[in-house]
Amino acid sequence: MSETGCRHYQSYVKEHSYDTFRVIDAYFASCVNKEAREKKAIHCNCFECGNYAIQLYACLHCIYFGCRGAHITSHLRAKKHNIALELSHGTLYCYACRDYIYDARSREYALVNRKLEAKDLQKSLGWQPWIPTAKETNLLLANARRRLVRPNQTIGLRGLLNLGATCFMNCIVQALVHTPLLSDYFMSDRHDCGSKSTHKCLVCEVSRLFQEFYSGSRSPLSLHRLLHLIWNHAKHLAGYEQQDAHEFFIATLDVLHRHCVKAKSEHESKNSSGSSSTGNSSSGSSSTASHCYGQCNCIIDQIFTGMLQSDVVCQACNGVSTTFDPFWDISLDLGETTTHGGVTPKTLIDCLERYTRAEHLGSAAKIKCSTCKSYQESTKQFSLRTLPSVVSFHLKRFEHSALIDRKISSFIQFPVEFDMTPFMSEKKNAYGDFRFSLYAVVNHVGTIDTGHYTAYVRHQKDTWVKCDDHVITMASLKQVLDSEGLVELAT
Amino acid sequence: MSLSKCIDQYTILTGDRSKIKDIMVNRLIECGWRDEVRLVCRDVLLQRGSSKSIPIEQLIPEVTARARTLVPDAVKKELLMKIRSILSQENAEDKADGDGDGDGESDD
Numbered sequence: 001m002s003e004t005g006c007r008h009y010q011s012y013v014k015e016h017s018y019d020t021f022r023v024i025d026a027y028f029a030s031c032v033n034k035e036a037r038e039k040k041a042i043h044c045n046c047f048e049c050g051n052y053a054i055q056l057y058a059c060l061h062c063i064y065f066g067c068r069g070a071h072i073t074s075h076l077r078a079k080k081h082n083i084a085l086e087l088s089h090g091t092l093y094c095y096a097c098r099d100y101i102y103d104a105r106s107r108e109y110a111l112v113n114r115k116l117e118a119k120d121l122q123k124s125l126g127w128q129p130w131i132p133t134a135k136e137t138n139l140l141l142a143n144a145r146r147r148l149v150r151p152n153q154t155i156g157l158r159g160l161l162n163l164g165a166t167c168f169m170n171c172i173v174q175a176l177v178h179t180p181l182l183s184d185y186f187m188s189d190r191h192d193c194g195s196k197s198t199h200k201c202l203v204c205e206v207s208r209l210f211q212e213f214y215s216g217s218r219s220p221l222s223l224h225r226l227l228h229l230i231w232n233h234a235k236h237l238a239g240y241e242q243q244d245a246h247e248f249f250i251a252t253l254d255v256l257h258r259h260c261v262k263a264k265s266e267h268e269s270k271n272s273s274g275s276s277s278t279g280n281s282s283s284g285s286s287s288t289a290s291h292c293y294g295q296c297n298c299i300i301d302q303i304f305t306g307m308l309q310s311d312v313v314c315q316a317c318n319g320v321s322t323t324f325d326p327f328w329d330i331s332l333d334l335g336e337t338t339t340h341g342g343v344t345p346k347t348l349i350d351c352l353e354r355y356t357r358a359e360h361l362g363s364a365a366k367i368k369c370s371t372c373k374s375y376q377e378s379t380k381q382f383s384l385r386t387l388p389s390v391v392s393f394h395l396k397r398f399e400h401s402a403l404i405d406r407k408i409s410s411f412i413q414f415p416v417e418f419d420m421t422p423f424m425s426e427k428k429n430a431y432g433d434f435r436f437s438l439y440a441v442v443n444h445v446g447t448i449d450t451g452h453y454t455a456y457v458r459h460q461k462d463t464w465v466k467c468d469d470h471v472i473t474m475a476s477l478k479q480v481l482d483s484e485g486l487v488e489l490a491t
Numbered sequence: 492m493s494l495s496k497c498i499d500q501y502t503i504l505t506g507d508r509s510k511i512k513d514i515m516v517n518r519l520i521e522c523g524w525r526d527e528v529r530l531v532c533r534d535v536l537l538q539r540g541s542s543k544s545i546p547i548e549q550l551i552p553e554v555t556a557r558a559r560t561l562v563p564d565a566v567k568k569e570l571l572m573k574i575r576s577i578l579s580q581e582n583a584e585d586k587a588d589g590d591g592d593g594d595g596e597s598d599d
Contacts, residue, residue: 031503031506031509037503037504037505037506038504040503041499041500041501041503041504042500044503045496050496051496052496052499052500052503088512098546098547098548099546099547100547117509120506121506121509121510123506123509123510123513124513126512126513126516127513127516127517127520431510431514431573433514
């Protein structure tokens with residue numbers, strides 16, 4: 001497959017330039033704006049039979065639309081026109097070659113139009129084929145050996161040594177390594193580290209970890225370097241005591257997020273100002289980084305950040321004030337409810353219903369209403385504005401109060417596959433797909449003072465394994481669902 | 492104008508067609524349909540012998556029937572539901588606007 005089209009297309013471009021292609025593509029293949037959609041809806045039907053057929057072709061020599069097959073080919077033959085554009089995928093067709101042709105420059109123009117269309121319709125960019133860069137092509141040629149991953153293979157599974165009460169870290173690392181989107185990102189080597197001192201960069205370390213996990217070796221790994229980096233970046237986790245796995249999870253996401261932002265800003269400042277020193281910009285960027293949480297597009301935010309909507313309704317005037325907050329996880333209460341007759345939630349769905357229930361704020365907490373300008377009693381209700389690709393649920397099993405610290409060990413039933421539509425702010429969105437499937441469960445056994453963390457993770461399509469430090473064993477779905485659950489991840 | 496043409500025009504105009512197409516493409520990739528069709532094409536080419544190349548016009552009709560049967564029912568069902576909900580939503584909005592022009596026929 002050559003990327004310069006065929007000789008007929010080359011001579012066509014010489015004669016007519018790329019203009020016709022660009023206009024036809026922008027109006028009838030991509031529809032970059034409302035005007036284009038109007039034009040397409042009115043004019044774009046087969047000149048032969050009048051149908052808005054499944055696959056229409058546009059002649060690039062004259063004004064003619066025709067269905068796939070006889071209608072377009074008879075036109076091309078009769079008029080001796082060669083080049084046509086297939087409109088549902090935007091592929092070029094050459095009648096002289098009787099084949100689809102691929103031209104790198106046309107593809108670039110088409111991509112611009114696809115992006116404009118996506119922006120105009122507020123949708124994400126449609127699927128694009130992977131075209132390896134020159135660097136990737138060379139890498140593929142240099143490493144001719146391929147590794148075929150078969151079912152029942154253990155590649156991707158490795159135990160993690162316990163370095164002295166570090167099971168809280170091991171189970172979170174196992175869960176993160178088995179996050180499909182995250183492994184895609186790191187396995188395709190997308191992290192472009194701005195700083196030269198890669199041994200200080202946590203993202204580089206995680207990237208290296210993914211390589212280790214999939215290297216095919218089966219001996220357990222030691223995470224001392226990761227632990228050291230986390231200690232340096234999240235001081236509250238330093239020390240040899242047992243830590244809370246959930247806290248570690250959030251801290252890890254935060255540190256990774258800050259590194260991504262920092263690497264990006266360093267990279268950009270390098271690109272913009274040549275190779276000037278970035279000595280003091282790094283300290284500045286790390287402080288802004290923590291503020292733009294939820295607004296950046298680093299890999300962590302792309303995967304884990306969702307948006308929580310909270311509506312405060314004034315009881316006097318029914319005025320609603322709405323605020324949005326980004327979140328990385330949903331923390332769910334497990335204790336008895338105080339207002340609704342002391343019901344304890346039994347399933348994850350119960351917990352979510354409770355989480356999104358309207359809550360009366362009471363007379364002690366009067367809020368100034370922006371509509372009626374007075375302090376009034378009000379109700380507050382959470383709903384989910386947008387969901388992240390990976391939702392993490394944190395069951396609040398550890399209760400810390402002034403009097404007593406205790407662990408709630410009640411069994412919470414959780415589903416393998418579930419639909420989050422009932423908890424969304426906008427339920428009637430035809431394009432919304434809020435279905436999730438479970439892929440990792442972190443468990444805590446023991447009491448609040450002393451205990452041990454393990455994790456169940458989904459390996460390949462539907463195999464579950466239990467990761468207990470350096471020991472990895474097969475597990476059944478029943479075992480996973482019967483476990484207590486502290487942090488649950490679903491994608 | 493016939494109902495199906497009317498729907499065609501409407502969905503193109505609102506951009507729904509483009510969005511549905513995206514969902515369809517994603518689903519077909521996710522369920523492995525794309526890879527299966529790729530293998531079917533490969534089989535056809537291998538059966539013909541490697542020396543002769545087949546024009547795309549001959550390959551398409553040979554593969555189409557098999558490719559159609561390979562589309563999982565779940566994908567078909569999901570897309571049907573999506574299309575139905577989109578059209579009923581448009582219908583409801585039209586009625587609310589007060590200019591319902593009586594296209595009460597059900598879609599299929």
